Amino acid sequence: MELGKELVRRGIGLVYGGGSVGIMGVLSRAVQEGGGDVVGVIPEALTPIELSGPMVGTTIVVRTMHERKAKMASLADCFIALPGGYGTLEELMEMLTWSNLGFHSKPVGVLNVVNYYDPLLQMFDRMVTTGFLLQAQRDIIICESTPSGLIDQLLLRGGETARDGGQPPLPTRPILPSHGGESLGGGDNDGNNESKGTLTVPRHAEETGTLTVARHAEETGTLTVPRHAEETGCQYREDKAT
Numbered sequence: 001m002e003l004g005k006e007l008v009r010r011g012i013g014l015v016y017g018g019g020s021v022g023i024m025g026v027l028s029r030a031v032q033e034g035g036g037d038v039v040g041v042i043p044e045a046l047t048p049i050e051l052s053g054p055m056v057g058t059t060i061v062v063r064t065m066h067e068r069k070a071k072m073a074s075l076a077d078c079f080i081a082l083p084g085g086y087g088t089l090e091e092l093m094e095m096l097t098w099s100n101l102g103f104h105s106k107p108v109g110v111l112n113v114v115n116y117y118d119p120l121l122q123m124f125d126r127m128v129t130t131g132f133l134l135q136a137q138r139d140i141i142i143c144e145s146t147p148s149g150l151i152d153q154l155l156l157r158g159g160e161t162a163r164d165g166g167q168p169p170l171p172t173r174p175i176l177p178s179h180g181g182e183s184l185g186g187g188d189n190d191g192n193n194e195s196k197g198t199l200t201v202p203r204h205a206e207e208t209g210t211l212t213v214a215r216h217a218e219e220t221g222t223l224t225v226p227r228h229a230e231e232t233g234c235q236y237r238e239d240k241a242t
């Protein structure tokens with residue numbers, strides 16, 4: 001597989017989900033056969049050979065899927081999502097979420113083979129236009145159609161992050177009700193646009209704030225952040241009588 005050859009050519013090792021079925025089997029074998037380092041992390045429930053095939057490279061067996069993801073995330077320097085199903089999407093979303101929350105600062109990329117991920121990327125764009133995601137948050141994800149192009153971009157972003165000190169600033173959240181903004185056709189059925197929505201603003205797991213805003217944020221807004229208000233990066237607007 002081209003990605004495997006490209007990793008080997010650049011001396012980059014592979015951390016993956018263990019086993020040798022499907023695309024992950026093709027990739028892991030390509031790296032191993034090319035002489036590259038391969039580490040597979042697999043939960044014990046998936047180790048039977050009839051489920052996941054023979055293990056490739058060094059295998060780390062963990063207890064749960066959660067442990068597996070945490071282990072893989074800590075071992076890797078960046079993340080690449082290949083075309084896949086629920087499991088792939090779940091892993092991709094978790095790495096994006098953790099990056100967005102500042103739990104890691106490692107680059108996250110998708111290899112958009114034959115435009116497989118176009119609908120998902122369009123959804124991310126829609127999240128920006130409807131106010132649920134800032135452009136800066138959308139920009140966390142790196143998308144390229146070739147292994148070489150993607151690795152170039154990941155290395156570039158990784159280098160930038162390292163120069164920044166390794167911890168990106170947390171982006172400011174869009175101020176919108178959680179049940180949909182105007183552009184999603186939101187608003188009460190009775191036309192009352194003054195009803196309030198609530199946006200939960202988790203910064204770190206132990207520091208969660210709640211942002212309560214009116215539907216027209218530019219008119220009226222109330223920010224309630226119980227702890228570490230100065231660190232949230234949220235915009236505060238004075239209530240004003242209109």
Ligand SMILES: C/C(=C\CNc1ncnc2c1ncn2[C@@H]1O[C@H](COP(=O)(O)O)[C@@H](O)[C@H]1O)CO
Nearest residue numbers: 017018019021046051052084085086087088089
């Ligand atoms: C069918 C079953 C297991 C298949 N074997 C697998 N072994 C190890 N890891 C797996 C296996 N299948 C999926 N994964 C993980 O999910 C991700 C991809 O999932 P997707 O849904 O195919 O996108 C992959 O990264 C692995 O982490 C059990 O009966």
